[in-house]
Amino acid sequence: MASHRQYMMTVASRLSRAEPLLQWEVLEYMLDVDMHMWSLRRSMANFDRIMSLLSGVSTIGKWMDGIRNWKNLVTTVLVHILFLILVYYPELIPPTILLYVFVVGVMNYQHRPRHPPYMDVKLSHADFANPDELVEEFDGFPTTKGTNIVRMR
Structure with a gap:
């Protein structure tokens, strides 16, 4: 069974031919080599x-509950x-799903990210x-800090 380090070495050897070259530290951070660190x-x-x-599942559940309770007459x-059309013509189910996915994609197009995809500050909670949390995260194992700081953490 190959270890996580061997996978990182394989990926690193393939990325060593990429432009621009990536440093080992970048690869270790991207691949989460120190997974034992919390x-x-x-x-x-x-x-x-x-x-x-899970909020998407919750939203769909609320929407279905609204349909079940006839909150919006037109939507219901x-x-x-x-539903009746799809029961009588089941061959329309795949095109209906694809049309739905296409319409959702077109509606969400205006909300696409405008910044580079490799740096999303909101996604990583870096902002x-x-x-103190950043110092704790980048502190090595075993820690180089004093016992009072470790107790405080």
Whole structure:
């Protein structure tokens, strides 16, 4: 079984031919070589990613509840008509799903990221991290800090 370090070496050897050249530190950070190190900033960022994923499921659930309770008459009637059409013509299910995905993509096009994709400060919570959290995250193992600071953390 190959270790995480061997995978990093394989990726590093392939990226060594890329332009511009990447340093080992960049690859170790990208591939999370020090996975045994816990980071509050990374934990908060991962929690927000999970919550944003689950918020879509929650939104769909609320929308379906609104349809079930007839909160919006036009939406409820249109969804019931679409459901009946798909029951009578099941071969229309794949094109309907593709049309839905296309329409959502067109609607979200205006909200696409305008900054480079490799640096998303909001996604990594780097803008909200206080200096003590960053010092804790980049401190090595074993720590180089005093026992009072470790106790405080």
